[in-house]
Amino acid sequence: MDEVYDVIVLGTGLTECILSGLLSVAGKKVLHMDRNDYYGADSASLNLTQLYRKFRSGQEPPADLGRDRDYAVDLIPKFIIASGELTKILVHTDVTRYLEFKQIAGSFVYRDGRISKVPSTELEAVKSPLMGIFEKRRAKKFFEFLQGWKDDDPATHQGLDLDKDTMKKVYEHFGLEPGTQDFIGHAMALYLDDDYITKPARPTYDRVVLYTSSMSRYGKSPYIYPLYGLGELPQSFARLSAIYGGTYMLDKPIDEIVTDSAGLFVGVTSGGETVKAKQVIGDPSYFGAGKEAEGGKVRVVEESKVVRAICFLKHPIPGTENSDSVQIIIPQNQVNRRNDIYIAMVSSTHNVCAKDVYIAIVSTIVETDKPELEIVAGLNLLGPIQEKFVSITSLYAPTADGRSDNIFITRSYDATSHFETVVDDVHDVYKRVTGETLVVKKREVEVQE
Amino acid sequence: MSKQYQFKLVLLGESAVGKSSLVLRFVKDQFDDYRESTIGAAFLTQTVTLDDQSTVKFEIWDTAGQERYKSLAPMYYRNANCAVVVYDITQTSSLEKARTWIRELQRQADPSIVIALCGNKTDLSARRQVSQEEARKYAEEEGLMWGETSAKTGEGVSEIFTAIAKKLPLTAPQASRAGSSARPAAGRAGVDLSQQSTPQAGGDQCNC
Ligand SMILES: Nc1nc2c(ncn2[C@@H]2O[C@H](COP(=O)(O)OP(=O)(O)O)[C@@H](O)[C@H]2O)c(=O)[nH]1
Numbered sequence: 001m002d003e004v005y006d007v008i009v010l011g012t013g014l015t016e017c018i019l020s021g022l023l024s025v026a027g028k029k030v031l032h033m034d035r036n037d038y039y040g041a042d043s044a045s046l047n048l049t050q051l052y053r054k055f056r057s058g059q060e061p062p063a064d065l066g067r068d069r070d071y072a073v074d075l076i077p078k079f080i081i082a083s084g085e086l087t088k089i090l091v092h093t094d095v096t097r098y099l100e101f102k103q104i105a106g107s108f109v110y111r112d113g114r115i116s117k118v119p120s121t122e123l124e125a126v127k128s129p130l131m132g133i134f135e136k137r138r139a140k141k142f143f144e145f146l147q148g149w150k151d152d153d154p155a156t157h158q159g160l161d162l163d164k165d166t167m168k169k170v171y172e173h174f175g176l177e178p179g180t181q182d183f184i185g186h187a188m189a190l191y192l193d194d195d196y197i198t199k200p201a202r203p204t205y206d207r208v209v210l211y212t213s214s215m216s217r218y219g220k221s222p223y224i225y226p227l228y229g230l231g232e233l234p235q236s237f238a239r240l241s242a243i244y245g246g247t248y249m250l251d252k253p254i255d256e257i258v259t260d261s262a263g264l265f266v267g268v269t270s271g272g273e274t275v276k277a278k279q280v281i282g283d284p285s286y287f288g289a290g291k292e293a294e295g296g297k298v299r300v301v302e303e304s305k306v307v308r309a310i311c312f313l314k315h316p317i318p319g320t321e322n323s324d325s326v327q328i329i330i331p332q333n334q335v336n337r338r339n340d341i342y343i344a345m346v347s348s349t350h351n352v353c354a355k356d357v358y359i360a361i362v363s364t365i366v367e368t369d370k371p372e373l374e375i376v377a378g379l380n381l382l383g384p385i386q387e388k389f390v391s392i393t394s395l396y397a398p399t400a401d402g403r404s405d406n407i408f409i410t411r412s413y414d415a416t417s418h419f420e421t422v423v424d425d426v427h428d429v430y431k432r433v434t435g436e437t438l439v440v441k442k443r444e445v446e447v448q449e
Numbered sequence: 450m451s452k453q454y455q456f457k458l459v460l461l462g463e464s465a466v467g468k469s470s471l472v473l474r475f476v477k478d479q480f481d482d483y484r485e486s487t488i489g490a491a492f493l494t495q496t497v498t499l500d501d502q503s504t505v506k507f508e509i510w511d512t513a514g515q516e517r518y519k520s521l522a523p524m525y526y527r528n529a530n531c532a533v534v535v536y537d538i539t540q541t542s543s544l545e546k547a548r549t550w551i552r553e554l555q556r557q558a559d560p561s562i563v564i565a566l567c568g569n570k571t572d573l574s575a576r577r578q579v580s581q582e583e584a585r586k587y588a589e590e591e592g593l594m595w596g597e598t599s600a601k602t603g604e605g606v607s608e609i610f611t612a613i614a615k616k617l618p619l620t621a622p623q624a625s626r627a628g629s630s631a632r633p634a635a636g637r638a639g640v641d642l643s644q645q646s647t648p649q650a651g652g653d654q655c656n657c
């Protein structure tokens with residue numbers, strides 16, 4: 001391996017694969033390696049054999065779950081916001097040609113012990129059982145205000161300034177009850193905690209608008225999902241990279257990240273051979289995450305922990321109108337927590353499991369030393385659980401931006417229910433690696449007749 | 450109107466057996482000894498017209514080199530209607546590799562997939578290591594189509610693709626799958642992400 005690359009990418013998670021694809025398209029010579037013999041790293045979707053190997057070492061999957069190959073179980077529960085940033089990248093890089101998407105059938109929120117559909121338009125809000133009659137009127141005014149807002153038309157501002165006034169002030173202006181604030185902030189703006197309330201209202205406004213515009217795009221929910229599971233996403237960006245000259249190597253244990261005496265990146269050693277490149281990008285697991293610092297440089301720090309329970313059900317989640325796929329948000333206030341509990345469920349409609357099986361993942365940010373107890377409120381909504389696989393994962397972030405040593409480390413997949421923060425990370429790393437802002441523009445279509 | 454079919458065809462086999470060259474010969478009737486793989490070509494298409502005037506449009510996926518270091522993604526052969534598994538008749542080891550791919554397809558791909566085993570580089574028959582009898586026997590046992598080709602001279606190339614084109618409409622599950630995953634045909638269709646920008650070309654090629 002005496003070739004010299006522009007960039008070596010370590011780990012085939014979604015963030016790394018998008019970066020690899022974009023860099024190859026931009027003309028960089030990319031070598032992409034993964035220690036596993038499959039694509040996806042932490043954002044992979046596993047078949048039954050892989051799932052049991054990971055969670056139930058030595059145990060065979062029960063026969064009544066059906067065929068191994070019918071399963072693609074996500075490790076990280078996330079949905080794609082229809083009008084969000086990931087969709088833009090998918091369309092503009094044209095990787096949509098490798099993928100097929102379906103809607104998520106419903107979006108629900110937990111309030112006062114039961115779940116209801118998230119109202120996303122004034123009309124739905126008016127019909128929602130979430131609010132009493134007077135609250136409905138107030139909520140209607142609030143949604144009309146959001147829809148009517150024009151930056152350059154003060155008449156639409158009702159005396160409010162989205163950039164200066166806090167969201168608290170906006171809520172108060174419309175006299176919205178705490179429960180209504182909960183579903184606006186958590187089920188529509190998709191905040192995981194209440195910190196946004198005391199901050200300027202603009203980002204919340206943007207998020208609610210994103211939610212409603214995504215909702216109106218396909219109708220049933222603001223989310224879409226790739227058939228065969230989220231693991232298809234990294235694979236399709238990897239193919240994009242390969243088509244633009246990227247070299248792929250799976251099943252490659254990485255022995256060492258080689259640096260020179262000044263600490264600058266030189267290359268990567270695998271199987272006794274060192275490959276050189278100008279820069280390296282990789283997920284935290286290739287840079288010491290989860291290991292004791294061995295006197296070397298500490299490159300990543302743990303920021304928080306997430307508990308996730310993958311649950312196999314033989315029925316749709318009760319109270320969701322038999323939806324084949326849903327998201328349920330349990331706002332933190334509703335269960336006396338600081339962080340929301342979040343449920344994502346998909347099923348055979350999305351080609352991720354056998355017929356009549358439903359896969360729900362319940363997750364939250366860990367707040368105590370008994371993480372499993374923290375998701376009980378979510379588990380209780382599921383009805384009888386056939387199989388449950390619980391994991392507690394640390395979320396890592398890099399300690400440095402990589403500009404001084406050419407080592408660029410991505411962030412772990414966080415607890416949010418969508419991919420917007422993943423795309424933020426892509427933009428951020430791309431900028432640091434290339435010195436240029438990533439402009440997502442449409443490529444020439446490369447189908448050759 | 451005569452029928453139009455569209456199928457996803459994937460190439461599999463060891464690196465350097467001539468997969469990309471076969472595609473280039475079939476699609477453009479060209480050959481190049483020193484060709485680097487076409488950068489930026491996600492897939493090529495070629496249409497075959499059958500005796501009854503129906504047409505079969507192949508959407509041909511090349512490996513983009515991802516087979517080289519055991520890194521071909523399962524997504525590549527997912528929903529493939531047919532696979533051409535290529536070996537080099539001058540390399541016994543390449544037939545072994547082809548067998549591995551065929552086992553993988555039998556395990557992972559759609560059971561209705563049409564598999565053709567293809568011995569390439571017949572122009573180098575002086576250096577032949579894999580006999581026709583051996584390969585044909587194996588293909589028969591596994592229920593595969595079989596043929597030999599030379600991407601260099603063009604010998605056998607259109608024959609093997611035409612044979613596949615004839616067989617596919619008879620075996621492929623009705624329409625639903627054809628047309629590849631990227632362009633869902635009938636049924637409870639998926640969502641089209643580009644619906645708000647440009648109307649999708651290709652949707653009209655629907656095969657029903
Ligand atoms: N003599 C001869 N050489 C071939 C033939 N097909 C391909 N090659 C050569 O074999 C090498 C590998 O071909 P390529 O199409 O890149 O193989 P791939 O890696 O399977 O896609 C190239 O040097 C080709 O020119 C053939 O039919 N006859």
Ligand SMILES: [Mg+2]
Pocket residue numbers: 468469470486511512513514
């Ligand atoms: Mg090739």
